[in-house]
Amino acid sequence: MNAIETINLRIWYGNNEVIRGINLAIPENVCFAIMGPSGCGKSTLLRAFNRLLELNEIARVEGDVKLFGRSVYGMDSVEVRRQIGMVFQIPNPFPHLSIYDNVALGVRYNRLVESKRELDKIVEWALKKAALWDEVKDRLKDRASELSGGQMQRLCIARALAMRPKVLLMDEPTANLDPISTRKIEELIYELKKELTIVIVTHSPAQAARVSDYVAFLYLGKLVEVGKTEDVFENPKEKLTEEYLTGRMG
Amino acid sequence: MTADKFKLSLLPIASTVFGIFILMLIVFFSASLPIIQKEGLAIYTTNVWKAVEEGEEFYGVLSAIYGSIYTSVAAILIALPLSIGFAVFVMDYAPKKLKELLIIATDMMAGLPTILYGIWGAFVLVPILRDYIMKPLYEHLSFIPFFSYPPITGYSYLSAGVLLAIMVTPFASAIIREAYRMIPKAYREGAYALGLTRYEATKTLLGYIKPAIMAGILLAFGRAIGETVAVSLVVGNTFNIHPSLFAPGYTISSLIANQFGNAFIYEYMPSTLFASGLALFLIGLVVNITGLLVLRRWRYAR
Amino acid sequence: MLVRKIKEKLFLAAISIATFLTILPLFHILFSVFANGLPVLMRGGIDFVTETLAPPDSELGGIGPAIVGSFVLTFLASLIGLPIAVLTGVYAAEYPNSPIGKAVKTLLLIMMEFPTILVGLFVMNILVLPMGRYSAISGAFALAIVMMPYVAVYTEQALKEIPFVYREGAFALGLKRAVVVFKIMMSMARKGMITGILIGIAKVAGETAPLLFTAGGSARIYFAGLDQPIGAIPLLIYTLVQQPYENYHQIAWGASLVLMLIFLAIFLPLRLSIKEVKL
Numbered sequence: 001m002n003a004i005e006t007i008n009l010r011i012w013y014g015n016n017e018v019i020r021g022i023n024l025a026i027p028e029n030v031c032f033a034i035m036g037p038s039g040c041g042k043s044t045l046l047r048a049f050n051r052l053l054e055l056n057e058i059a060r061v062e063g064d065v066k067l068f069g070r071s072v073y074g075m076d077s078v079e080v081r082r083q084i085g086m087v088f089q090i091p092n093p094f095p096h097l098s099i100y101d102n103v104a105l106g107v108r109y110n111r112l113v114e115s116k117r118e119l120d121k122i123v124e125w126a127l128k129k130a131a132l133w134d135e136v137k138d139r140l141k142d143r144a145s146e147l148s149g150g151q152m153q154r155l156c157i158a159r160a161l162a163m164r165p166k167v168l169l170m171d172e173p174t175a176n177l178d179p180i181s182t183r184k185i186e187e188l189i190y191e192l193k194k195e196l197t198i199v200i201v202t203h204s205p206a207q208a209a210r211v212s213d214y215v216a217f218l219y220l221g222k223l224v225e226v227g228k229t230e231d232v233f234e235n236p237k238e239k240l241t242e243e244y245l246t247g248r249m250g
Numbered sequence: 251m252t253a254d255k256f257k258l259s260l261l262p263i264a265s266t267v268f269g270i271f272i273l274m275l276i277v278f279f280s281a282s283l284p285i286i287q288k289e290g291l292a293i294y295t296t297n298v299w300k301a302v303e304e305g306e307e308f309y310g311v312l313s314a315i316y317g318s319i320y321t322s323v324a325a326i327l328i329a330l331p332l333s334i335g336f337a338v339f340v341m342d343y344a345p346k347k348l349k350e351l352l353i354i355a356t357d358m359m360a361g362l363p364t365i366l367y368g369i370w371g372a373f374v375l376v377p378i379l380r381d382y383i384m385k386p387l388y389e390h391l392s393f394i395p396f397f398s399y400p401p402i403t404g405y406s407y408l409s410a411g412v413l414l415a416i417m418v419t420p421f422a423s424a425i426i427r428e429a430y431r432m433i434p435k436a437y438r439e440g441a442y443a444l445g446l447t448r449y450e451a452t453k454t455l456l457g458y459i460k461p462a463i464m465a466g467i468l469l470a471f472g473r474a475i476g477e478t479v480a481v482s483l484v485v486g487n488t489f490n491i492h493p494s495l496f497a498p499g500y501t502i503s504s505l506i507a508n509q510f511g512n513a514f515i516y517e518y519m520p521s522t523l524f525a526s527g528l529a530l531f532l533i534g535l536v537v538n539i540t541g542l543l544v545l546r547r548w549r550y551a552r
Numbered sequence: 553m554l555v556r557k558i559k560e561k562l563f564l565a566a567i568s569i570a571t572f573l574t575i576l577p578l579f580h581i582l583f584s585v586f587a588n589g590l591p592v593l594m595r596g597g598i599d600f601v602t603e604t605l606a607p608p609d610s611e612l613g614g615i616g617p618a619i620v621g622s623f624v625l626t627f628l629a630s631l632i633g634l635p636i637a638v639l640t641g642v643y644a645a646e647y648p649n650s651p652i653g654k655a656v657k658t659l660l661l662i663m664m665e666f667p668t669i670l671v672g673l674f675v676m677n678i679l680v681l682p683m684g685r686y687s688a689i690s691g692a693f694a695l696a697i698v699m700m701p702y703v704a705v706y707t708e709q710a711l712k713e714i715p716f717v718y719r720e721g722a723f724a725l726g727l728k729r730a731v732v733v734f735k736i737m738m739s740m741a742r743k744g745m746i747t748g749i750l751i752g753i754a755k756v757a758g759e760t761a762p763l764l765f766t767a768g769g770s771a772r773i774y775f776a777g778l779d780q781p782i783g784a785i786p787l788l789i790y791t792l793v794q795q796p797y798e799n800y801h802q803i804a805w806g807a808s809l810v811l812m813l814i815f816l817a818i819f820l821p822l823r824l825s826i827k828e829v830k831l
Contacts, residue, residue, distance in 0.1 A: 052724055057649055081726035092721040096739050106725035109735075156721070163725065256729040257647060264643035264656055266636050267704070270697060271659060274674045281677055335570025343564065344571075352575065354823055359578050361751070363758025363815055365786040369793050369808050370581045373588075373801070416577040423574065447556050449563035469665065476667025478761040479790055503669045503761075510673075510765055527673050538665045542658070 001069055003028045003167050003197035004049055009063040011044055011053070018044050020221040021063070026214070028166075031193040033212035033229070034201045037249060041221045042201040043089075046169050049199070050084040051077045068166070082110055085160030089172040091152035093159065095145035099136050102144050102155055103127060106163045122162050130158035131188055150181025157188065168192065170200040174207070186211050205245050209233050217241050278531055281524035285309065288518060293525050299489050301516050309522040313489045315529060317407065317499035321485065322474040324411030324495070325418060326467050332415070333423035333470075334463065338452055340423075341430050353427075356420035364417070368480040371413040376484055379412060380404030384496050399494035405486035408495035413484055414474040422470040425545070429462030430455070461548035468541030476534050478503040502530045582812070589809025592802045600806055605771035608797040615807045617774045621783035622814075624775060625691050625767060626757045633696030634703060634749060641707025641748075642733060648712075657708070663701040669761040671697050676765040686768025688775075688782040694762035699752040706748020710741035747826055754818040758811065760786040785811045 004026040011019035018041045026032045034042050047053040048065055051072055065072045072080045093102045103123045106112075113119050123140070127133040132154040136142075144155060153173060160168060170189075174182040189198055189211045202208050208215050209229060216226040217240070225232060225241045236242040243249045285293055289308065296310030340352050384401035391397045399406070433455055441451040456463070486498020487508050500508075506523050513519040593600055596612045603614025640656060647653040675694040680686055714737055722732040738745065756762075763769075768781030769791060775782065785807055792804040 050724060052720055055720065055723060078726050078728060081724055084724075086721075086724035088717055088721060088724075090715075090717045092715075092717040094718065094721075094736060094740065106727065109725075109727050109731055159725070256733075257643075257650075260639055260643045260646075261652070263636055263639040264652060267640055267656060267659055267663070267700065271663065273678070274670070277674050277677045278670070332570045332574050335567035336574045339567040339571040343567070352571065355575050355578055357823055358819060359575075361754060361758075361815075361819060362578075362581070363760070363786055363811055365758065365760045365789050366581060366585060366808055366812060368760075369789055369804055370584050372793055373805075374580070374584050419574050447560050449560050450556070452563070472665050476665070476669070478667065478669040478764075479786075483790075483793055503667060506669055506673065507761065507764055524673065524677075527670050530667055531670055534665070534667055535662070538662055542661055 001028065002026055002066075003068060004199065005066040006045075006048070007064040007066070009045075009048060009061070009065060011041070011048060011062075012060040013044075013056070014058040018221050019048070022218075022221075022223050024216060024223060024226065026197060026199060028197050029193060029195065030213040031189055031198045031200060031211050033208035033215045034199065034218055035203065035205055035208045035215060035244075036218035037244065038203055040218050042203070042218055043171050045218065046086075046171050046199065046201050049167070049169060050081050050086060052081075052086070082106075082163060083165055084167045084169060085163055085165035086169040087153065087156050087160055087171065087173045089175050091149060091156050091176070093144035093147070093152050093155045095143065097144055098141045099127075099144055099147070099155060100140040103158050103162050106159060110163070112163070123158075126158040126162035127155075129161050129192070130154045131184060132158055148181075150177050150184060153177060153181065153185060154188070157185070161192075165196065167197045167199065170198060172201055172203060175203070182207075205233075217244060219244070275531075278524055278528045281521060282528045283521070285518050285521035285525050293522065294529060297489060297491050301519060307516055307518045309518065311502070311505065311522065311526045311529075313491050314500040314502045314505040314526055316491045317410075317485065318475050318501040318503070318530070318533075320407050320499070321410040321414060321481065321501055322471050324407065325414035325474040326422075326471050328412065328415035329419045329422050329470055330463075330467055332419045333426055333466065334456065336419070336423045337426040337430055338456070341427060342448070342452065356423060359417070359420040360424065364477065364480045367413060367417055368483040371409065371480055372483040375413060376404040376409050379409050384408065388496060395493045396495050399492055399497035401496040403486070403498070405484055405498045406494075406496045407485065407499050410481045410485040410499075410501070411495070413480055414477060417477065417480065418470040418473050421473060422466040425466035425469065426459070426463055429459040429466075429548075433458060461544050465541045465545035465548070468537055468544065472534050472537040472541060475501075475537070476503060476530065478507050482507045502526045506530075585805065585808045585812050588802075588805035589807075589812075592806030593809060596806060601810065604773075605803070606799065608795065609799060612799060612803055612806070615785065615788060615803065615810065617770050617772060618783040618785045618788040618807065619810065620774050621688075621767070621770060621787075622757060622785045624688060624782060625695055625763070625784055626753060628688065628692030628778075629695035629699055629756055630749075630753060632692060633699040633752070636696075637700040637703035637752070638707050638745070640700070641704040641745075642711065642738075644704065644708040645711035646729075646733060656704075660701045660704050660708075663697075664705065667761075668698055668759055669764070672762040672765050675762070680766055683779060685779075686766060686781040687779045688767060689778045691763045691767030691782060691784070694766045695756040695759060698759055698762055699756045702755060703748045703752040706751065707741070707745050710744025710748065711737055713744065714740050743826075747822060750818060750822050754815060754822070757818070758786055758815055760784075760790050763787045764790075785814075 002025045006022050006024045009019055009022045036042055048061060053059045053061060100123055103126050104119055107119060107122055113122060132151060147155060174185055192198060212229045215229045215232050217224045219240055225236060225238045233245060236245060293310060294315060295312055297312040298308055298310040300308045340349050344352060380401050384404060387397045388401055437458060441454050481501050482504030485501060485504055487500055487504060488498040490497050490499045506527055510523055513523055596614060600612060600614045601619055602616045604617055606613030644653050644656045672694050675690050679690040679693060722736045763784050767784055767787060769787045770781045770783035789804045789807050792800040
């Protein structure tokens, strides 16, 4: 079964059609990259998956999005977001909360555990999975705002992982990070994709080539080409794809 | 959907503000009804105050309306150059430390309890105005209508106007300052690149923010006309309609403040005071809405 | 060219004078209040803030009831006004494009400029008249109405300033809207909100007009009950200034100094810790 499927998905911002009929199938437990030039709707597409688009008043959606076979519109949006985790372009741990509390936040409010001991275990597990545990284990009570950019992003990954999602959405997660942090996170993705489905939006084809198993090329709201990463990169079927990959398009 | 529940539960509380406002309108209209039914609009157009315990009461608050407008106009005439000058100085000329201090000072003035302006006005400002400005002007220039009333106590339209000007200038200058700050760098650089002097460039840029200046003055007028305690302590509280700045008078707000204590002995006085309050309400509403609209439309047009 | 240079200099002189004239009254007022009030406080000593008012033309007595009254009124007004104001601000921030949201924002701006004497008159009509007397609750209610727009506007602004990413992050975790707004966003906005609350408090602590026909004033009794008249410092000053007795004028100056100190104590730390204030 596919982790995520979109069926004739169209998205408007006001009168502007940003996504023009996309049929996408994202398999389970892979890293699936969505790449394309800026402003072609990648981030918008991602937000349709966990219905975060609804935070925008002028966004309108037609078509369907299925999560493991079930339409996300048939579920409560809160339920959808419990099953899908998300990491953003700008690391956004809540600055006024401690590292521990940031990771625990979603778990607490969604009442996923019964006791403090269980919570501690999950926080430790999530931070380990996000490769941050060793750096923060002695200062879990410190404010999240005291971390570096790369650490903050890994904290956000831990926060999302603590909810044990089956899908993790990543919206250009390393766009604002230094090369070393970027590499750490890409290594993380390599590990994580064994256990969950990762959908990563990136505007660096090189990153897509490095981390993903499958890649989709989005251009001006339409799906130009999709397939296994090696295939698309070595033998692009569409001219547009080739232009993008060779840098002849911005 | 959760969003709707959230909105619905907050809605009644947010509507409370509306509720209060509408209730205020209703109260003012209905409380004014008795006197308007009795006298019609003469209540606003005549200057008479016959408060007798029985029989023929007759009220006309023209004096208060006149005084409110007179003092507020005087106030903004003084405040206009001062607030523009202050804004320009603070934004263009003052060094950083001085700028911060000046802004804090005006913020303090805008927030200072008005009764402090009142007591200072009554005990300090009025004697100074009377002795150093009004008396000399009266002695030498009393043929000019503005200076033609003998300044005995000093409580007058002038004192009220000056005090109001002092009180609203910080407010007006804050609006102008903000507008001046938001002028796109491109225009500023363009003016200087043409070789204009600082004065000439400033004059040009001020012309660009004219709507904001107008809005600032309108809102300052609205504030001045609504001010009560400070004014009532310096305006003299007399039923006058006199062109001279040195004459004592009434403003709508000081009339209400002054007369309400004993209003209930008389049958129609409370209603009269509500009616004048209504006039103040409407004038204030019109002025403030106009000011806000001018400001908003100008902000979005840029 | 010379003419232009002269105009330059004249302009600078003109705006310097304008600046000076704008600021001068502040210092003059601060100075006058200190100069006239300090001797009174020194003479009266601690009694000045604890005793009750003396008879006319005699010694000083004190302004104790007015001080207590001011605190009681401000406290009650906050109790009544703050919850409504904060929630209204939240609504305006969360639904800025709904008809009510837009109208609320405009209405709040209008009410900030509303003549406070009319608020007092309004409350008098709906509370004092039916009750038959002046009361603390009426005064508090009037002050609450004056306070609400300020706190609501500051709350709305503080919430609006939080970057959108944090909102997205909170929702993406599957949190419900109420949790996102009240637990996450409000804690992030708390500095701005507390500023607004303190400004609202500072403002109503110094207000006179709303209390004229609601609280009634009380120079000799400290606190007789929520439904009884109560004093307040600004109210007391206003009454005393209009009396012909010299000792009352002195008490008025002393009370003014007390009021000014209270105002500065709230305002200065507040203003020095933030960048701009909308009054």
